Amino acid sequence: MKLIVFGVLLISTFVCSEQKIYTFESDHRGFHTKSFFYNNGEEIIAFGGQFTPQIAEKAIEFLRTKTTNPLSYLIITHPNPDKFNGSSVFRKHGAQVICSQSTAVAIPEVHNYKKYYFVHIAKMFTEETYPQMPMIDIVFEKTLEIYLRNGERFIIEEHDQPGISSTQTLVSFPLTKSLFVGDLIHHKAHAWLEGGIVNGQAQATIDLWMEHLDYIVANYSDYKVYGGRGEAIYAVVAVKEQIRYLKTVVKITKTYIRNLGNSKGELKGSEAPKHHKAIENIIAESFPDYKVNYMIRFGIYGLINALLE
Missing domain, CATH: 3.60.15.10 (Ribonuclease Z/Hydroxyacylglutathione hydrolase-like)
Structure with missing residues (x-):
């Protein structure tokens, strides 16, 4: 009940x-x-x-x-x-x-x-x-x-x-002073970039995600944060690094889309998986000490959906 x-x-x-x-x-x-x-x-x-x-x-x-x-x-x-x-x-x-x-x-x-x-x-x-x-x-x-x-x-x-x-x-x-946040924070692990599922569509909302992070550091700065993956660490450090990660990922993905030019339609077709893997490789190279790279490959489509709109 x-x-x-x-x-x-x-x-x-x-x-x-x-x-x-x-x-x-x-x-x-x-x-x-x-x-x-x-x-x-x-x-x-x-x-x-x-x-x-x-x-x-x-x-x-x-x-x-x-x-x-x-x-x-x-x-x-x-x-x-x-x-x-x-x-x-x-x-x-x-x-x-x-x-x-x-x-x-x-x-x-x-x-x-x-x-x-x-x-x-x-x-x-x-x-x-x-x-x-x-x-x-x-x-x-x-x-x-x-x-x-x-x-x-x-x-x-x-x-x-x-x-x-x-x-x-x-x-x-x-x-x-313990704070459990689900996957909002993955300290030293790659984030799940799919976003929410609404009306049958996945779309990442990175700006709103960062608003959650700002709220955490404003209200729980001296708490230790436990995220769904990665390391447990204090909120001030966790939030700063998570925001840096998200901003970098958005920049990399925007640049990749722009460089595709007239071929960006492939990002939603049968060729999409190879592009997801390519973006994964670039992000992984930018964060060499991060774990679970495959999170990028399978979730990046939600961020791509948002950036293509």
């Missing part, structure tokens, strides 16, 4: 000081997605539901090598399948799945768009084997504060303008 809540979810009133964060990272079959498990000493809050239930099970197995504390929540930070496809496993292990209203609205379209791609184009799944659309237990609008059993508080914020996806959620833990 879906629970719609407003404002505050209160559980208890005493604060413990045994917080730890465990990190599980999938391999390339799960797009190197990270699941974070925030352990406050009594219970677990999870981020990153993984791309498939099978990988989600591995994430839970990893968690159980660290602690037997109960899993209370899985929070979906944005409507991309690597964040929600494995959520049924987290629910099976006791977690309530939480997402914002705007994310809940976006998930069905994203699910159908991605299912079509992975079943009919990439042929990685069949109609029967592709993960089911997630069940959401708690939906909130704008902001939700949750007090855990030991009294520790965390805040979930909905930002319903596009960034890495069509809508973003930030989750902050004031006691430990």
Whole structure:
């Protein structure tokens, strides 16, 4: 049953000081997605539901090598399948799945768009084997504060303008100054440049993405940021580098399109993959210490769509 809540979810009133964060990272079959498990000493809050239930099970197995504390929540930070496809496993292990209203609205379209791609184009799944659309237990609008059993508080914020996806959620833990941002920040890892899926089209919105980043550094400058890929690092450093990365990627892609001249129509035809790979190579050369280059190749089409308009 879906629970719609407003404002505050209160559980208890005493604060413990045994917080730890465990990190599980999938391999390339799960797009190197990270699941974070925030352990406050009594219970677990999870981020990153993984791309498939099978990988989600591995994430839970990893968690159980660290602690037997109960899993209370899985929070979906944005409507991309690597964040929600494995959520049924987290629910099976006791977690309530939480997402914002705007994310809940976006998930069905994203699910159908991605299912079509992975079943009919990439042929990685069949109609029967592709993960089911997630069940959401708690939906909130704008902001939700949750007090855990030991009294520790965390805040979930909905930002319903596009960034890495069509809508973003930030989750902050004031006691430990920890901030979970989904894929808005990939420190030292290449970004997913597809953008949000709206009306069946992918289009990156880099300017709005950078507005999210400006908000993070303005409000959480002394927090440590945990992104969907890459390294955890303090917000001031993470945001500065992410903005530099995005501006450089836009410049490189614009230059590539301009140099194609009358051949730029190839960017949306059967020749598109070779151009995506070529752009990947240029960006990778500009950021030689960055990981997961393939993120560029498969996501760059969304940025190209935006720049061709």
